[in-house]
Amino acid sequence: MRTLDFELDRDHVELNQLLKLAGLAGSGGEGKQIVASGAVRVDGVVELRKTAKIRAGQEVELDGCRIRVVAA
Template structure:
């Protein structure tokens, strides 16, 4: 499993933007499609809200990639 540590700037990042910024897709629109497909979990639960606010300390998983969101 690939592990990405994402340093959060600010209070939160929207889930679709996180997928883009982490390099898992090319655009926020593509990130929305990935979320809508049910392929994304946040802290172990499937997340279907495309603009869900992701904060430091949360774990996002897509396929075999884990994104650990950490405070900057």
């Protein structure tokens, strides 16, 4: 599994925006579609809330890629 570190420079980022910023979705709208499909896991649990608040210390998984969210 490929792992990316995403440096969070604020309190949180919305899940659909994280997918866009990490390069796993072409846009926020595409990110919302991906989340709605049930393909995204947050800390090992399927997450269906498109704008779930993701904070430093959490991990997001999609299609064999893990995004570790770290404080900047």
